[in-house]
Amino acid sequence: MIRIKDFCYWYPGQDQPALDGIDLEIPEGQFCGVVGPNGAGKSTLCYALSGFAPHFFHGTWEGELQVGKRDVPRSTLGELAGEIGLVFQNSFNQISGARFTVREEIAFGLENLGLKRKEIERRVEETLALIDLEALAERSPFALSGGQQQRVAIASILAMQPKLLVLDEPTSQLDPRGTQEVFKILDKLAGRGGTTVVLVEHKLEWLAAFADRVITFSQGRIVLDGSAKKILADEKLLKLGVGQTQFTQAAAAVQKKKFIPRSRPLPVTLKQAQKFFE
Amino acid sequence: MHGTLFVSGNSGLHRLHPLTKLALTFLFLVFAATLPNLLWLLAAFVILLVPMSAWGGLLRPFLRSCLVVITPFVISLSIIQGFFTPGETPLFHLAGFVLTGEGLLAGLTVASRILMALGGALLLMLSTRPDMLMLALTRSGLPGSLAYVVLTSIQIFPRFQERAQVILEAQQARGLEIKVNIFKRLRLLVPLMGPLVLSSIVDVEERAMALEARAFSRPGRKTSLLALADSPGQHLARWGLLLLMLALIGWSIWRAISS
Amino acid sequence: MKLSFEGVFFTYSTGVRALDGIDLSIGSGEFVAIVGENGAGKTTLVKLLNGLLRPDGGKVVVGNWDTAEYSTAQLAGRVGFLFQNPDEQLFERAVQREVAFGPRNLGFSERKIASKSMSALKTVGLADHAEDNPYDLAPFERKLLALAATLAMDTPVLVLDEPSIGQDAAGRRRIGRILRELHTMGSTILLISHDLDFCAEYAERAVVMANGHILADGLVEKIFAQNDLLQRAAVFPPQLVRLAQALKMPTAPLKVDQFVNAYSQWHRRKKRA
Known part of the structure; x- marks a missing residue:
């Protein structure tokens, strides 16, 4: 699905590449988490996957980056829109502003794709149901809470039926209720399968709950890559400035005191931790 | 609808094609400019605009808005024109100035022209969703980006004000005294406007990306979830209205030349 | 510096009653976390401390000052404030000048301005960026810069609205350590955060808010152990x-x-x- 070979990217006027020789393959339908300290290149990866680097930010690049059959850096944003969806932090800025209700907001991208009205209506209804937005369909997208707005942003992208959904810290500006709302949706998507998802997220506990795989960035490179359970339990995350869930840290500390055998793998979620300690 | 005058409804006026209503608005504008006197203007307002607003179930909001907008014009124009237009019929003396009947009539005539033009625009705004109007206009050739700017400014402007308030608070919290005399006010400009401009630049960049992700700049025809109902009758009516406008303009030019 | 809210009410012009009878006193040098979901009244509460909002009823006292008698600019010398979004306050062309803005408004001497600004930049780890343009910094660095700008004002009370948002684990730890150090030096700290793990790590006392009321108030260990209570306030334990x-x-x-x-x-x- 995603094939990246030796991909480098430099923002305009920068000597240091923001992405430095990325090799990555993500099979179709995989839910892939991305972690790393601030400034490690996580957002740039999102921009590269969706074509904004280089098409929006300019700058220079080399290597290969393919999503499906699409050669991303050699395609235009117009071609990529709808095939690769990007959702980012600020929910307010993702509301188009040109539509007056949630229903019409979700339709906006489909209108730009030039779909027939019947098809637009069908997809909008389907998406409203999937993202639990039916009750809000006639509300103004500006009159919503952050979590609801972010769900509208996700719905607006999903309605376009992208092959790949890229989310760059979608919950970092939300309160716990909003965070939970958004993660519930992501959990649903992960469970449903079919959509390939790349999610950048600092909240490791949540990531552990539904990512199949986690890759770790540091200084523009991928430094760790593996199953979510293995990577999030890796002690190296502490040194990298990514941190670990307190479940993992507590388990490691207890293991050091020899209450629990070393052979038992460290937990990353509450459920795993419960099993670990019992 | 937030930030707009639109009053939802399902009347015949609401259901008219936005361009038909726009043509009517322009016709009333032409009326405002060409009808010869106060009597004609008031008659047109009472015979055309008031029943139309009633047809749209908008009589109350229409009259209320008209009253709110026109009252200051009536007062100021009557006074200015009334006292400063020379005439034969003095009505009222005040501190050496004379209010003349001719002046008052001239003032009221100008005010009624404004009422006519404004009333037409109000009818359009009260009965037409702005996005419908923009959709109709883009269908007839208005660039999509222009329509986007119009629609977003309706909704984003209130957010802009909210942000200005947040910035004001943030700088006050940093000890900035804002209750200062007029000369020192200038110094407030940079700390208050700076973040507004800079944060808006950040916002605009993000918003542009979000729009790209929604295929906004994709070449090719766009469709719409909204249905625009048109009819051959309305199409014909719009041409008719256009001809009527041209005729009115021609008539008033002819009158001007012949007098 | 002591803080107290006595029977405080506040209603926004939209008719939303944000604070519905708040009684709260905070001792000098306490480190208090205020938690609750958006709209619970947390931000409204702290804005009363420096007069950005004025109560409809009741009294807010900072040290020996009744806030009703002082302007925001005056109160800014006692209550430092870190807002959520740094982009809504940064405007200078150089990092150092940005940090000096608050101290200058407070009328510090040039020498004090320079020393406070520099030490604040060192504290947040931006000393090497003193000459840079704030807009060339990464978003998480701009947040640290806003923190430095607040620290440089050298106020006895510090209010922080979501300081750990957008920071990685290292950044969170850095901010946490800064707060802990200020706390040991005697600052009174009010921390608004949805990040209860962060609050649990650093704060001593927790105030839980919902719908303009204080639901609970006490030692962090006691409050954060009450799952139902936290769930009622819509925050994660x-x-x-x-x-x-x-x-x-x-x-x-x-x-x-x-x-x-x-x-x-x-x-x-x-x-x-």
Whole structure:
């Protein structure tokens, strides 16, 4: 699905590449988490996957980056829109502003794709149901809470039926209720399968709950890559400035005191931790 | 609808094609400019605009808005024109100035022209969703980006004000005294406007990306979830209205030349 | 510096009653976390401290000042404020000038301005960027810069609205350490945060708010151990509290070392039993 070979990217006027020789393959339908300290290149990866680097930010690049059959850096944003969806932090800025209700907001991208009205209506209804937005369909997208707005942003992208959904810290500006709302949706998507998802997220506990795989960035490179359970339990995350869930840290500390055998793998979620300690 | 005058409804006026209503608005504008006197203007307002607003179930909001907008014009124009237009019929003396009947009539005539033009625009705004109007206009050739700017400014402007308030608070919290005399006010400009401009630049960049992700700049025809109902009758009516406008303009030019 | 709210009410012009009878007093040098969902009234509450908002009823006192008698600019010398979004306050062309803005408004001497600004930049780790344009910094660095700009004002009270948002683990730890150090030097700190793990790690006392009321107020260990209470306020309990509860441990530890101790005791007792 995603094939990246030796991909480098430099923002305009920068000597240091923001992405430095990325090799990555993500099979179709995989839910892939991305972690790393601030400034490690996580957002740039999102921009590269969706074509904004280089098409929006300019700058220079080399290597290969393919999503499906699409050669991303050699395609235009117009071609990529709808095939690769990007959702980012600020929910307010993702509301188009040109539509007056949630229903019409979700339709906006489909209108730009030039779909027939019947098809637009069908997809909008389907998406409203999937993202639990039916009750809000006639509300103004500006009159919503952050979590609801972010769900509208996700719905607006999903309605376009992208092959790949890229989310760059979608919950970092939300309160716990909003965070939970958004993660519930992501959990649903992960469970449903079919959509390939790349999610950048600092909240490791949540990531552990539904990512199949986690890759770790540091200084523009991928430094760790593996199953979510293995990577999030890796002690190296502490040194990298990514941190670990307190479940993992507590388990490691207890293991050091020899209450629990070393052979038992460290937990990353509450459920795993419960099993670990019992 | 937030930030707009639109009053939802399902009347015949609401259901008219936005361009038909726009043509009517322009016709009333032409009326405002060409009808010869106060009597004609008031008659047109009472015979055309008031029943139309009633047809749209908008009589109350229409009259209320008209009253709110026109009252200051009536007062100021009557006074200015009334006292400063020379005439034969003095009505009222005040501190050496004379209010003349001719002046008052001239003032009221100008005010009624404004009422006519404004009333037409109000009818359009009260009965037409702005996005419908923009959709109709883009269908007839208005660039999509222009329509986007119009629609977003309706909704984003209130957010802009909210942000200005947040910035004001943030700088006050940093000890900035804002209750200062007029000369020192200038110094407030940079700390208050700076973040507004800079944060808006950040916002605009993000918003542009979000729009790209929604295929906004994709070449090719766009469709719409909204249905625009048109009819051959309305199409014909719009041409008719256009001809009527041209005729009115021609008539008033002819009158001007012949007098 | 002591703070107190006495029977405070506040209603926005939209008719939303944001504070509905708040009584709260905070001792000098306390480190208090204020938690609750958006709209609970947390931000409204703290804005009363420096007069950005004025109560409709009741009294807000900062030290020996009744806030009703002082302007925001005056109160800014006592209550430092870190807002959520740094982009809504940064405007200078150089980092150092940005940090000097607050101290200059407060009328510090040039020497004091220079020394306070520099030490604040060192504290947040931006000393090397003193000459840079704030807009060339990464978003998380701009947040640190806004923090430095607040620290440089050298106020006895510090209010922070979501300081850990957008920071990675290292950044969170850095901010946490800065707060802890200010706390040991006697600053009164009010921390608004949805990140209860962060609050649990650094704050001493917690105030839980919902719908303009204070739902609970007490030591962090006590408050954060009450799952139902936190759920009623729509916030997540800290991870270790949830874990301890899932294991049916008798205590609710907030930090990893506390958890390890509690677990080893519990483990031993269980073995004996």
